[in-house]
Amino acid sequence: MFDTVLVANRGEIALRITRTLRRLGIRSVAVHSDADAGARHVREADVAVRLPGGYLDADGILAAAAATGAQAVHPGYGFLAENAAFARRCAEAGLVFVGPPPEAVEAMGDKIRAKATVSAAGVPVVPGGAEPGDDLAEAAVRVGFPALIKPSAGGGGKGMVLVRSAAELPEALASARRTAAAAFGDATLLIERFVENPRHIEIQVMADAYGGVIHLGERECSLQRRHQKIVEEAPSPLLDAATRAAMGAAAVEAARSVGYTGAGTVEFIVQGATGDYYFMEMNTRLQVEHPVTELVTGLDLVELQLRVAAGEPLPLTQDEVRLDGHAVGARVYAEDPSRGFLPTGGRVLALREPPGVRVDSGLMAGGLVGSDYDPMLSKVIAWGPDRAAALRRLDGALAATAVLGLPTNIAFLRALIGHPAVVAGDLDTGLVERHLGELVPHGGVPSVPADVLAAAALVLHREHVPAVSAVSAVSSVSSGVPADPWDVPDGWRLGEAAWTVYRLETRDGVSELRVRGLPASGAEVRLPEADAVRARLADEGGDVLVTLGETARRYAVARDGDTVWLGRDGDAWALTRRHLGDPGDRTGAGGPGDGQVRSPMPGTVLVVKASQGERVVEGQPLLIVEAMKMEHTVTAPVGGVVAELRVRAGQAVAMDAVLAVVRGEEP
Structure with a gap:
């Protein structure tokens, strides 16, 4: 086993990995960007090293590992976790990459290649087309609408765009390509038939270097918004023992087909009415939602990763895997449900995290939540002897959670897990969007009790x-x-x-x-x-x-x-x-009709679509603001002329900053 491991990540996952390292007596090395110099994961590690180029600074990470005597690098998830070139550079530097071989990362990290590989192994896949061999416009006609555009590289739902007609296709392709290039450094896209309202079920696999491959049951991840998971649970209320065994066997075959080692997740979409399932992708890393699997199996997946990476065989066989009780986890995001779930930011003025349940968190009182990184702040995970008990405990834990200083989605999470369809286990990936009016009431603007x-x-x-x-x-x-x-x-x-x-x-x-x-x-x-x-x-x-x-x-x-x-x-x-007369007093101020175009979130102006003096109509796109890898189109509040344009592409803006002013037409 290693004596020093560098954790090449930040926030809650860096802290979660450090927790296991500390339990195993392994020295932990944290790395950080300038924005994260005072972050909690930096404070709690044994050693911390600044990365001059941020978390994608491979040279800085390798130098930090050499300077601190680390024998291994754990990439967590995101950033460099599925970067085959980085895994190779670790090997060249004499470091163990705590993850699968680079060849497996390449085979499964490219969704196009992954579908071909697992299909050859007998795993069912969703019909579709892919670049560079296919013209995506022609493939969309062949597949039929609605269709789903995806970046070939990366994951986490970023860059995925649903198109329901040929007319939507050009703008959808442009948006997906921009996001793919920015988030993953690869603008290659694929398109698939969109399965309406499916279940999203994923299988956790573990493999060693000696041919041992097992699965640890499934996670139900159907509660999503814009293809981003919100709530996950294990096991799924849909699957019976026979279906679990069949999907688990398919996941094991998918892992075997690329010579996989370490922890990975094989994701399927399942047609709830028929039970038919299709391979969607394999994530060659630890997943955000892994805690629910840990709570029902009693296994520490990070420890298993470390032991496999150190050359040990898996300590158990498939017959020894047991699922006990039920676990449900909810993701706390820095986002404002009343503003269409736009990312937020600010300083954490006060923090209350609940006792008696598992909380994987990167938060601390006084910490600053900026727009540089993903908006997920923490995960609250509850276990119970059955699903109903787990949901009750999770609801109580969320009620006891307070993050003051910036808007979060905690109240929305409570509304979601209490919704009758969720309580009944009648889930699908479209549930949140269908019931959004019930989950975010008051027309989007919350009333203050x-x-x-x-x-x-x-x-x-x-x-x-x-x-x-x-x-x-x-x-x-x-x-x-x-x-x-x-x-x-x-x-x-x-x-x-x-x-x-x-x-x-x-x-x-x-x-x-x-x-x-x-x-x-x-x-x-x-x-x-x-x-x-x-x-x-x-x-x-x-x-x-x-x-x-x-x-x-x-x-x-x-x-x-x-x-x-x-x-x-x-x-x-x-x-x-x-006070009356205060400069900040907005009593009597105009609403949307005053023509001011404000930024809906703290972020960066990505695209300016209008020019000063241009005549525009109400609802016409004026700018695109990006924060935390999410794009938001800002439109004209009224028809008229763009009298002022106060920003340029690449400019950082605060929430509610005035971006432009549109003067309405005289009656």
């Missing part, structure tokens, strides 16, 4: 009270005269106590609340268009407990200047205090 408004006002009022008291105390000491009872900040006045007014701005507007009294001993809160309610605020383990009337709720709380962040039940709200 009354108790959250009241809690924010009480937090502000409690901070206001000591400030007023301190001024009064200083005045008393300097003058030698006792503090004026009129200055006691409880709002008491002759006749009736005075109210302090707080104007709180949220995504759905500005609300005015009034508070009087002392929050710790009892106050009154008057919500808009409502009677006053008795309230109390108390500290509780770093959070605050707010009693409003007869109801008590606990909130995670954080401050960012004039903004109060509150988290409850997996949801989070940002409420900003405004």
Whole structure:
């Protein structure tokens, strides 16, 4: 076994690998980009080395391995995990690449070649066409619509585009080609028949260098949005023992066909109505969703990877693999469901991660989530003796999770795993899109509950009270005269106590609340268009407990200047205090009709499709903004003339930054 291993990755997967290295007594070496210099995976490793060129800096990684005495490199997933050239360079440098042989990476990393290889081994594949031999427009007609365009290299759903007609094909091919070239360095595409509403089921395989190949059961990964997995579980509620054995045998044959070693995942699409299954691709690495397999098998897949890479045979046979209970995992993303799931960013002001379940996380309080990398922040994974128990535990764990400082999808995840179709196990890859209106209610803009408004006002009022008291105390000491009872900040006045007014701005507007009294001993809160309610605020383990009337709720709380962040039940709200006349006060400001074109997310302007002075129609594409390898087309909010164009291609922009202004036509 190795004594030092370099982990060529970041975030939660780097931390997860480091955890196993520490348990095995192996020294861990972290690498990092300049943006990640203070990241958690850097802090928790035994040694950390800066990469001058970022995580794709192969020269920097090899130099770091040599400088730290590492014998092996674990690539995690993404970045260099499926890069055959990097695997060869590791071997040339005398390093063990913790993954399959370069030839297997090449055979399965190229989806076109992979389909041909496994088809020859007798594994069923989806009909389609591929470059360079096929004209994709002709192949699309042959395959029929709807069809799915995919990058030949890479994975993770990036660059996949669904086309439903020939008219959509040119723009879809251009978009997929751009993403493929940017994400994987290879613009080659293929097109396949799109199987409507299939199940997405993948088989985990492990292979050693002595011909031993086993599978560790399946994972159900049908809950997806835009081809990105959101929730995964093991085992699948669809498969019976016979189908599991047949698909597992097919996955083992696919691995054998390329001389595979190490951990890999063979992905299938399954027609739920018939049970027919087709090979889709093989990921020649550890998968994001591997924890659910670990929880039901009791195996540490990273340890198995390391032992196989060190030359050991697999420690078990297929007959010894046992599946115990059920596991469900949910991916926490830095994204805003109310804005079409666009990537977000910001500093983590406060963090609460749940006890009693597995949490694979790269988060830490004070850490910065930028737009340089994938928006996945963490995974919350729960085990139960059966599926219903696992879902209940996962829901409770998500409710106890709070990430304050940036929008996340946690509340959406709770809504999804509680949906009747999900609870019943009636899953397919189109479920999320079909039920999006139920999962993201209120027309996309979340309403702020009354108790959250009241809690924010009480937090502000409690901070206001000591400030007023301190001024009064200083005045008393300097003058030698006792503090004026009129200055006691409880709002008491002759006749009736005075109210302090707080104007709180949220995504759905500005609300005015009034508070009087002392929050710790009892106050009154008057919500808009409502009677006053008795309230109390108390500290509780770093959070605050707010009693409003007869109801008590606990909130995670954080401050960012004039903004109060509150988290409850997996949801989070940002409420900003405004004063009349403040530059930031948007009361009465125009909406989409004001012609301002704002960036929907922090990112980079990829393409500018319009020019200043150009006449445009409402909904016409003006720019493409890219963040975290996702593209978003920004359109004209009104018809008119592009009066201002404030950005250029390649420019970094913040969320809500004004990109352009369209002046509407005079009536």
